[in-house]
Amino acid sequence: MRFINREEELKTLKEEYQKEGSSFVIIYGRRRTGKTTLIKRFIEGKKAIYFLANLQSLDIQIEEFKSIAYDILKDEIILSIKDLKSVFKYISNKTNKQKLIIVIDEFQYLADVDNSIPSLFQSIWDEILKDKNIMLILCGSLIGLMHKFALSYKSPLYGRRTSQIHLTPLSFPNFKKFFNINDVSKLIEYYAVLGGVPRYIEFFDESKDIYDNIKSKILYKNSYLYEEPNFILKDEVKHPITYFSILQVIAQGEHKIGNIASKLNIQTHNLTSFIEKLIELDILKRVVPITEENPAKSKKGLYYIKDNFFNFWFRYVFPNKSYLEIENYDYVLNKIKLDFHIYTSFVFEQVVLESIHLLNIPFDYQKIGRYWDKDVEIDIMAIKDDQALIGECKYWNKPVGIEVLNDLKQKSNYLKSYKIKYYALFSKSGFADNLRDLAKKDESIILIDLKESTL
Structure with a gap:
């Protein structure tokens, strides 16, 4: 994945690394935004243990972590230690003048396998790492679980972090750096479909027009992007049907909560918890008029899908799944062509808001x-x-x-x-x-x- 415009985030990590003593950074954000790429760039040339957590048993993952730590520190005693806290204690005593970085990527999986993990890491930090020359980085993609396990007031880790980085999709001025295209209108069309998620951007072929890319990279049922929002949402929420319905209604142009509820035949007060969850997951945003003195209490709030790719998918792909599953791609593409200029005109307003500082x-x-x-x-x-x-x-x-x-x-x-x-x-x-x-x-x-x- 190309590394573009994460200077502010790199600066934060470098400042934490250069601090005297320990530091504890939490990096979070939705999938494909480049969190691992950011970490990889940051730890280049530094002494670092990088571990990617998964859904295997905790015992298996501890063995994998010990093996990686041994590869970095070249100390066989690490391999004989049984429990994770003792591993961290031994490693912490091996540090010298060069700060050691320990990265646990996809931390939410580790905590999901064993719900005692947040408390264990609280103990590891409080009793072992906070007074050592170590930088601990916990990184995660499932925003809901990262809030639960690492960021919320109820988490045992609350108040321990010395910094946090919420990695969001790229804005338009940085999105366009991925392409060798001078035509701003073409770039806006690309942005209207892909949004600012770096992983998605890599799929489009700039030598082809927008509709060829949409057909081959999104509509084809075996393409990577065809089911992407489906996979992400089902990882984040237990009962996705209502969430999918809400997002489809918003993508098709309803932004007032009363109108959304009416379209879905749901009482407004029953919709609130779903809306709040989608905001927490960084999928929806609430917008109020700029002149509102108290935005949180404003009754003029409108709800929009934050990410252009999700917006595009719920506007054009999700409602047309029946046609796409039987490979009637051209029919759906023609429907998109009839509406795409209107859709892009709304994204144009977003582009102006994101670029006006230039x-x-x-x-x-x-x-x-x-x-x-x-x-x-x-x-x-x-x-x-x-x-x-x-x-x-x-x-x-x-x-x-x-x-x-x-x-x-x-x-x-x-x-x-x-x-x-x-x-x-x-x-x-x-x-x-x-x-x-x-x-x-x-x-x-x-x-x-x-x-x-x-x-």
Whole structure:
């Protein structure tokens, strides 16, 4: 897996490593985001014991861990020690001036095999490692189990970590570094399908168009990505049927919890626990208008699937499984073609939000997001004190005209508390000449053309 833009995470690991004494880092995030690749890059050239946990019996895994420790430390006594705590105690006494790194990858599997493991590692840390020249890294992919075993207040390990890294999918500015493509529109199409998970990105062939890639890499029932969300969700939740139904409804355009509940014929209060679980698993996000003073208590929350690939899969693949299982790929692909431009236009708004910090905005904004109420909806809004950037995204196949600017200014009249307003238009296909001429004379108008921008 290519290693792109994990500088901040590497910096955290290096700082923990350079600390005097011990450190205890928890790395977590959903599968395929590059956690193991990050660890591999970090431990290069360092003294490190790396162990990948699995679902074998604890005794077998202890033997495997001892064997790996022996390979690194070249001390046969390690092989004769019986229990895991004693192994760690012996290893800790072998450290010298060079810090030893001990990595337990897929830690949640070890804890799932034996539920005493979190308490055992609490004891190992408190009684042995915390005063030694050792860096302990626990890494895991099943977010629900990592919360339960390592991060939650109820976990025996709570409060022990010196740092944690939540590895999330790449944003668009870093996603595009995987490709040798200058056409931003094509990159947005790829991003709309794949999202920012590095493992998924590797499957697409940039020499082919988007639909060839979708057909061969996602729709074919033997392709790697065909069942990927299915596998991930079934690992995370015990009763996936309701979760799948919720995600399908959201992917098809329902974002208010009341509307989602109505579509599923479920009482809203019975839906809440499922929604909260999907948020905990980093699959859903709750979005509120940027101007809300207390987002957690806002009644305007909307729910979106965080990952573009999951969104694409639940919009196009999951509802069409019956056709795909009998290899009617072209029928499903044609359905996608009819809707894909609409789907991508929503992702375009996401791309702008993720990339706007790269642009020359007239003021240093404090918050950025979207705005909506019963009267108006604004795609992009950045604010600071009495200043506001108000933006509209148009993923059209024709230039944006001056009427779009006029409509945006009309919307801005609802935002009474901002005295200084800037108007930003983001266009896939450029702008009409009269709009460009007006922007040259008026510094409050910002035009971003995909064909010319650095998004």
